[in-house]
Amino acid sequence: MEPFAGELVAESFAEAGIDVRFHTQMERVERPEPGGKVTVHLGDGPPLEADEVLVATGRDVATRGGSGSTRSACPTTPPVEVDDSMRATGVAGGWLYAVGDVNGRALLTHMGKYQARICGDVIAARARGDELPAMRDLADSYGSPQVVFTDPQVCAVGRTEEEARNEGFRVRAVEYDMGAVTGAYLLGDGYRGKAKAVVDEDRKVLLGVTFAGPGAAELLHAATIAVTAEVPLDRLWHAVPSFPTVSEIWLRLLETYGL
Known part of the structure; x- marks a missing residue:
């Protein structure tokens, strides 16, 4: 995912009272008494106490x-x-x-x-x-859409800017504040989010799109169509979004790009 997506989720976690720690090593975990508290010993700083420890190990x-x-x-x-x-x-x-x-x-x-x-x-x-x-x-x-159902939701399809550059594409990336789109106020006060589009400058098609914001997953299918069908940007310019909806983010991204 694009780095800004994780940053927005981390901010939301912190506002919800979650203590988020990056680059923190666990040395050992112990439960001195059956059914009691779990103590997590860290490589740096005092130990943490918790009711339980949840470890995300992926899937097999x-x-x-x-x-x-x-x-x-x-x-x-x-x-x-x-x-x-x-x-x-x-x-x-x-x-x-x-x-x-x-x-x-x-x-x-x-x-x-x-x-x-x-x-x-x-x-x-x-x-x-x-x-x-x-x-x-x-x-x-790269046509596989992905959604992380956090608050805010994070969703993406295609390549990130870094992936596209590493593959040798001549890339231009544009970003836009989703909270600045008029329709955002319909979804709640203080709506915060961000969108990013990665453009192949030679073919003028989208290589990837990332959204992070409340309800952002509902925007993803339009991005999936644009990326997998390689719709030219000058055609997307004529796909008019409804007003006032957050889908106007498409118009704002294209305007930012300069069409």
Whole structure:
């Protein structure tokens, strides 16, 4: 995600009374008495006491030793490696298909549903003897939309500015304060948020879009369409947002870019 998204979430956490600590190492955790408080000993500073400790360890796929893949987050249970039609590449006869988290491509519910539609079309075409549907630039690459349901919500599709530059694109990025959009007042007093668009300067298409703000996830599908369909910016200029809504952020980003 773009750095500003995490900064806005951290500010919101702090306002809610959450003590957020960055770059903090835990040396050990102990519970002296069964059912009692947990003590967390830190590398720097006094220990912390808590009722419980929640550790975010990520997810693993329940493949029980399926075919290997370098994309696995956990080497002990690798995902089922598939091609762009969701067909397992390591199974003789090509009878096995794998969609969703089990293939390790994009561990998101909506991406599993998308892959299932692709897979169903392929299986139906094979059953009829038709030519298999063309697969190009599957959405579970940079077209995969992501939402973090924090307060504020953080959502993004495509590349961040840093990713785009590292891949060699000639990039220009524009940002806009979502709270300055007229429709923001309809969602509540003191609305705070930020949007960022990453533009391929050579082709004049969007490489990525990030929103952070209350209810921002509802804006993401429009960004997903623009990024995956590579809609030219001069066409987006004529996609008129309703007034007064937060979707006017699109107009403001394009104005900031200079169209």
